[in-house]
Amino acid sequence: VGLWFVQSLTVIPIFLFIIGAGCGVLLSAATVIITWTYAEKIRPQMLLVTDSFYSSAGFISGILAGYLIGQGSNWATTYGLAIGIVIILLILTSLSEYPRSVYELENNQPPATNIGYLNWPLALHVTGIALLVYLITVVITYSWVPHYLSSNFNSSPEQVGGILGRFFLGMFLGQIITFFLAFLGRLRVLMTALLVLATLTSSLIWLS
Numbered sequence: 001v002g003l004w005f006v007q008s009l010t011v012i013p014i015f016l017f018i019i020g021a022g023c024g025v026l027l028s029a030a031t032v033i034i035t036w037t038y039a040e041k042i043r044p045q046m047l048l049v050t051d052s053f054y055s056s057a058g059f060i061s062g063i064l065a066g067y068l069i070g071q072g073s074n075w076a077t078t079y080g081l082a083i084g085i086v087i088i089l090l091i092l093t094s095l096s097e098y099p100r101s102v103y104e105l106e107n108n109q110p111p112a113t114n115i116g117y118l119n120w121p122l123a124l125h126v127t128g129i130a131l132l133v134y135l136i137t138v139v140i141t142y143s144w145v146p147h148y149l150s151s152n153f154n155s156s157p158e159q160v161g162g163i164l165g166r167f168f169l170g171m172f173l174g175q176i177i178t179f180f181l182a183f184l185g186r187l188r189v190l191m192t193a194l195l196v197l198a199t200l201t202s203s204l205i206w207l208s
Contacts, residue, residue, distance in 0.1 A: 001083070003076035019079070026089075027054075036099040045179050052175040058142070058168030066161015142167065 002015055030050055038046045065078035142164055149155035149163065174194075181190050 001080070003079050004074060033098060044182055048175050048179045048182070052172055052179070055168045055172035055175060059165045059172055062142075062164035062168055063161045066157045066159070066164070070157035070161075 003012065006012060006015065031047065034046050034050060035043060061078065061081060064081065068077050069075060145164060145167075146160045149160050155163075178190070178194075184190075
């Protein structure tokens, strides 16, 4: 709400920092809750479902934001669209039950020991670094694309929103497809095929 009324370039980054920090904490909390709540067999699929909501929101908000800005609406209106969702989350948060500890969810087994950061296997560190690079790349993509399209191709806000929407639509469809393929159990084959496809298409974009 404050973004609608504040036009100072000094204050706006502070507001955006607060929004970003809150969203980051909420996203991490959701991941932890899902990990603690669902059995190991279904846990990956549930995490994929969570990510699919993120992608579908990016698809809808990208197109809607481009349209609203193209029609002359204040840029902060795009953040105001989330207020209704936040209110729903507040209601759900106040009514939901949460696991109180991992100990209660592991069939009364003693909690695992020596699981600190320094005791993680090397493969887990490498995977974490790969995910970090992936997330940075995704953020760079949807942060850089609007300015690039506007300055180099004279794209309208509606066109920019549509292109960003298709980017998130691709993520959404990929997550839904992976949700079903994950039940087949051939995760190594699936991951290898997806990584090869992602490498090839990224290379084609880089060369074009």
